[in-house]
Amino acid sequence: MNVAGTELTAAQLYEILRLRVDVFVVEQNCPYPELDGRDLLASTRHFWTEGFASYLRVLAEGDGNFRIGRVVTAKQARGQGLAARLMTAALARIGDADSVLDAQTYARGFYAKFGYVAEGEEFDEDGIPHIRMWRRVARTR
Template sequence: MIVEKRFADLTTTELYGLLRLRVDVFVVEQTCPYPELDGRDAEPGTLHVWVPGADGEVLSCIRVLENGEDRAVGRVATAASARGRGLSAQLVRRGLELCAGRTVDIGAQAYLEGWYARFGFQRSGEDYLEDGIPHLPMRMVAPTT
């Protein structure tokens, strides 16, 4: 099951679960102290998408952002205990469905370039460091009609 909600529709328990997972993965596991709460979660156009576990915990999540006419998929995270099940891939595919007809950008950790390429993303610029972790911009260009 995949759950999709706007910020205003999240329960406090759901919001806590999403933020807890992202902090566990991006701050604690990757030993990268940075401001995980960037203000984009609460934007009216942001959609939070996740897979809940049997007891309601968040196993894997993404967020889909509006960037003008384009979209962005980000904050792709999966709990260590839930990895290897294809949950992130399932969520990225759903995120792309939600962005249908739009150009989609991601800021990928460099080691995941090949993983994102399998969904159709292509490198769109030079590597960069974000909070000490190598990243690269990737983009899937919307089809022209």
Template sequence: MTLAFHRAALRDIPAETLYRLLWLRVAVFVVEQEAAYPELDGRDIEPGAELLWAEEDGDVLATLRLLADGEAGPARIGRVATAPPARGRGLAADLMRMAVDRAGERWPGRDIVLDAQEHLAGWYARFGFEISGPGFVEDDIPHVPMRRAASV
């Protein structure tokens, strides 16, 4: 079994890998969490957007998305998902560290933001994120906005 981590713009991802990556996101967010929402929201194809993923023997086990909120806005991490059989292996944590490092390379001096499911706020805090505003409900799931200062 060979575990590898990857990062690429959507247009540079092989079709079968992209299919597996998007399938994982739909399986976790739409099916498992029963959140009927537009998973394909157009942000994956924004200039500068990158998808990061962990792959083992052709199977996408975990993924996340990194992009910027506007030309001068913060970097944004989202769509963090891990396949149920791969949970507990630290793959999403590895991807988060990669995304934080990559955001600092691409957009130095910018904060990084994300919208965390409320029960995962402590997990995101491990990477320097702090709750930055009032909670909100999205698709019947409580969320909190979080921010990691560029100076962290």
């Protein structure tokens, strides 16, 4: 499913937030402000698999680039390629624009498969090591 923030139903938003909180807050034991005000924007695109087993969102940044974030898969659904399918769909939507994401460092190899390259130093975000990764395709055209 691929839906703009303004098109989300209350039930869809609930399932998205439930999954994100289950994994990022509860499973990873990381209390952080999950609600950032960007989910319901018309420019935000939400991608999920049937049953909300996996999810990600694409944010339009003010500089013409895109940001992929909140990439998550429910514990019981991991290892089935669901996040990879969503990444493929998101990149098809982004097209030939540059995009960035802040990857948990253990997932660096996963994002590299989609053309993302680490830039800068590792940083701590809410107690979890992250690395900023870019997919720069606009410059190479």
